[in-house]
Amino acid sequence: MLLRTKLFGKTYDFPDLRVLMGKANGEKSGDRLAGLAADNAAERAAARLVLAEVPLWALRDNPAVPYEQDEVTRVIHDALNETVYAEIKAWTVSELREWLLDDRHDGSAIARCANGLTAEMIAAVTKIMSNMDLAYAASKIRVQRHSANTIGLDRRLSGRLQPNHPTDSPEGIRAEIYEGLAYGCGDAVIGINPSDDSYASVARLLDMSYGVVKTWEIPAQTCVLAHVTTQMRCLQSGSPVGLVFQSICGSQKGNDSFGISVGMLDEAYQLARKHCYPAGPHYMYFETGQGSALSANAHNGWDQLTLEARNYGLARRYSPFIVNTVVGFIGPEYLYDTEQIHRAGLEDHFMGKLTGISMGCDVCYTNHARTDQDSSENLAVILAAAGCNFFMGVPMADDSMLSYQSTSFHDIATLRHMLHLRPAPEFEVWLESLGLMRDGRLTDLAGDPSFFLSR
Amino acid sequence: MEKDRLEAVIQAVVRELQAAAAVAAPAAVAAPSPAAVARKQRPAPGAEDDLRIDLADPTLPAARSRSGIPHPVDAEGLVALMECTSSRIGVGRAGPCLRTGALHLFLSDLAVTKDALARDVDPQLLAELGLFPVRTRVEGGKEEYLIRPDLGRQLSQEARTLISERCSKGPDVQICVGDGLSAQAVETNLRKILPVLQAGCTTAGLKMGTPFFIQYCRVGVMNDIGDLLQPKVLILLIGERPGLGRADSMSAYMAYRPKAGDTDAERDVICNIFDGGGVNPLEAGAYALRLAQKMLAKQTSGVKLKLMEA
């Protein structure tokens, strides 16, 4: 394989696709940690020049982990539509980029094309797109899913209500749910991250949150984001579950370190379809984020963007109701500062949409990263313009259990007001019936959690 | 477009603009009257002596727990709701955005959060509790610690030597302490949780290893410790990443016979250990002991232990 270019008179030679893919990435501390980043901006530019000319078939033939060794690779390759692939395999990455941006190709044309793409192709085209390209191309793609309500419709923005508490106090969590609902948040899911992963505690939270949904007849789904094995036990014991959650990784070895496998997820998916209470047919929820594979030393020498694209390929197998990248969640070792977090957020959102999954984003940061809340607000505006399906709603963005800052109930309401976006239609009708929203805007009654004390 | 249709469109737009102007006009008149301004006691221009801004500390508990909703449906109920969580609820809104006070309290908390990251664990505390310090392979200080988690998961050569010399091998329970992402978390909780664990082990008749402290520590270092000391159960007390305005939260990561190659799937964690709102450190110590005994009985930990219970 010869992968070479001249740039300003200097020759740049890349030994293989693995190295080329790493060096073509935007600057990320995680790629530097893995020894995969370009040495300097000129080498990055050269890598992008070469990558743009790589034909798609070469990327299919060189997955990040070989087909025989890795079940994530097998899931993605086995699901490929060979007819579509045959039509596009000779395209270069550059041709794919321009095809996606071309105004003659709308969301449904792109969805068909995506059936012939592997994660490595999606990662490659992402690497040669600018931030605006990523936002614009994503805005062309709508992915709609249905559980208790509908997510992903045009000009709609949903919110995941994230009412976490350091000791999983049901009363504390209920109070936060009321606050979120009062701001019109919760249509994506009312999703609690547990501090205690034990069966008894998780079952208690499932009961409590379902109780709120029943009492107020809310067209929304609930979820406790425990380890999937705990949720499966809850499903089998008759607990009310709206969506089944799991964090996933882009390689089999990475998933091993999370204590999961494709077989286990298949089983969870079957159980979800059998026992979850919403109408469906979409019952799964996944979270991802660049760096998790490297963190488990499960990246097989490939860059974090490519591993992230593989997450989406795996998620697609289960037609999830929602998926989100938690883009600044782990810390500065993978995404160092504002620029890196913003770039990764736009990349992940685009890749998820292109893969055909219902993509949201936890726009967030930890306190050891070089960024701040204003920067998060900026990224949320760009992603909302790009048609992101949902954001997180955390009380004033401060999650006191997970110790990081995300987006707030206020942020989601503000984005809706500013960009004329509305909640999921069923949820909007519900908010209107309570008098909390009119014509897509919060009313004077909204923003007061004590409103929900009356039933 | 045909010419007359274009004409019609233009006329419609003009009509719309005129209508909008007609509505906008009275609004302009509604600007505050001079009397209204006077009532708010704005100082007259030029009277600098009358301008006195002397604020109370908004970070005091009483100020923090004040609601930002002027007319709640249920005022007493609102207070009760706010009391059951440390999350920032009942804060009210300005349009869909935050009220000024809430925004500034958030930004003030964010400012001190960054300070907490630079600290190291007080060596006196370690001496007092009989913990000798060792290090991971991080040599370039906190900044290197943050961007090189791989080094934070490996003991330095000196650490290996020292641990081999000073620690008993093959205990039932080995306790270690790591700074992790918050030295403050270790300082505020260790005095409470360590004695509970030690006393508990003695009562339960479990053979305890020699405890020690690891600077620049990541959870993955448990494998190295396991290889060196072969404990049946290893408990690593470690500082969690700091949250907004709070850096006291500690975790206890635990594993049965940890060894090279083990992952988080083989581990368990008890988290959010802190006084006043989190898992109380005394309780956490008792919980960790019960978990250790379960690991000893089932001879496994992590997801496998979970599956055995199902």
Ligand code: B12
């Ligand atoms: C960061 C984080 C993650 C990151 C870790 C990535 C990384 N490389 O750092 C990611 C997103 C991958 C993650 C995943 C999961 N996490 Co987590 N995580 C956290 C968080 C927010 C902070 C941890 C921290 O400060 N660590 C301290 C530093 C110094 O450690 P470190 O060496 O840098 O990082 C290691 C640990 O963080 C560890 N870790 C992180 N989560 C978990 C969970 C378990 C069960 C174990 C054993 C280890 C572990 O993985 C890192 C690499 O070894 C805590 C919340 C908290 N308040 O502590 C939850 C928390 C520990 N996670 C939790 C859970 C449930 C999970 C998942 C099981 C969720 C799921 N359903 O898939 C998964 C899978 C975990 C696994 N077995 O691998 C629960 C644990 C509940 C319990 N008592 O068992 C917590 C308490 C809260 C929560 N609900 O998220 N997590």
